[in-house]
Amino acid sequence: MPMNKGQRDLEIHAIEVLEDNIIWIWVCGNKAVVIDPAVTTPVKEWLKIKQLDLIAILQTHHHNDHIGGTNGLLKVWPRAEVIASKDDIDRISFQTTSVKDEDKISLLGRPVEVLEVPGHTSNHLAYYIPALKEGLSTPVLFSGDTLFSAGCGKLFEGTPKDMYLSLKRLSFLPDNTKVYCAHEYTENNLRWAYSLCPNDLAIKKKLDEVLEKRATNQITLPTTIKIEKNINLFLRAESIEHFTELRENKDSWIP
Numbered sequence: 607m608p609m610n611k612g613q614r615d616l617e618i619h620a621i622e623v624l625e626d627n628i629i630w631i632w633v634c635g636n637k638a639v640v641i642d643p644a645v646t647t648p649v650k651e652w653l654k655i656k657q658l659d660l661i662a663i664l665q666t667h668h669h670n671d672h673i674g675g676t677n678g679l680l681k682v683w684p685r686a687e688v689i690a691s692k693d694d695i696d697r698i699s700f701q702t703t704s705v706k707d708e709d710k711i712s713l714l715g716r717p718v719e720v721l722e723v724p725g726h727t728s729n730h731l732a733y734y735i736p737a738l739k740e741g742l743s744t745p746v747l748f749s750g751d752t753l754f755s756a757g758c759g760k761l762f763e764g765t766p767k768d769m770y771l772s773l774k775r776l777s778f779l780p781d782n783t784k785v786y787c788a789h790e791y792t793e794n795n796l797r798w799a800y801s802l803c804p805n806d807l808a809i810k811k812k813l814d815e816v817l818e819k820r821a822t823n824q825i826t827l828p829t830t831i832k833i834e835k836n837i838n839l840f841l842r843a844e845s846i847e848h849f850t851e852l853r854e855n856k857d858s859w860i861p
């Protein structure tokens with residue numbers, strides 16, 4: 607039986623680009639929202655084939671592998687809104703909707719909450735779309751380069767404390783939240799986690815699952831908050847000190 611449209615889960619597609627970036631496209635009817643377009647062409651072509659109108663671009667942070675395709679898309683869809691951190695107006699100058707922590711915007715008929723999650727960069731944002739009604743749809747998080755499956759972003763601008771608190775904050779989202787990360791780093795992250803915790807059954811099981819998927823080039827995302835609380839050592843860290851050690855360990859780990 608067809609469900610009421612609004613009660614369905616969000617329709618989200620993946621486009622894999624560059625080395626390991628994933629551009630997520632949220633589609634509703636004939637409209638689309640693109641998250642962190644690293645490049646223009648594959649997104650433009652995909653939207654054209656599907657005959658979709660690009661209404662907005664969400665930017666999590668200013669790195670080129672997240673904003674590099676935005677201007678090219680704006681040439682084709684000049685009315686598309688570009689949502690980005692107001693504190694990054696200098697680095698994401700083409701933003702049209704400047705947002706900050708806890709702002710709520712509306713996209714494709716759904717409320718989108720802005721979460722400031724510094725660490726990877728000082729103004730990194732994540733975007734959270736809550737469930738319409740408990741049990742009727744699944745909440746969604748676009749986590750950019752803050753939370754990866756079994757990992758987290760490198761600390762380019764923030765302190766370990768920043769990232770620790772950002773991850774803590776995300777860990778309080780509902781367990782069933784689907785997490786759409788901006789990179790396919792899962793295998794590498796899990797190999798590292800397994801090297802540190804070879805007796806951890808949850809990590810071992812996930813690694814096996816991920817290796818099987820990667821053997822046929824399948825994407826391992828989205829993940830969920832529940833899964834990450836189980837397998838992500840950074841989310842499991844119990845103190846800033848512990849988190850700092852883990853981050854340093856991962857940064858110097860050679861696969």
Ligand code: ZN
Nearest residue numbers: 667669726751
């Ligand atoms: Zn980045």
Ligand code: FE
Nearest residue numbers: 669671751788
């Ligand atoms: Fe990135």
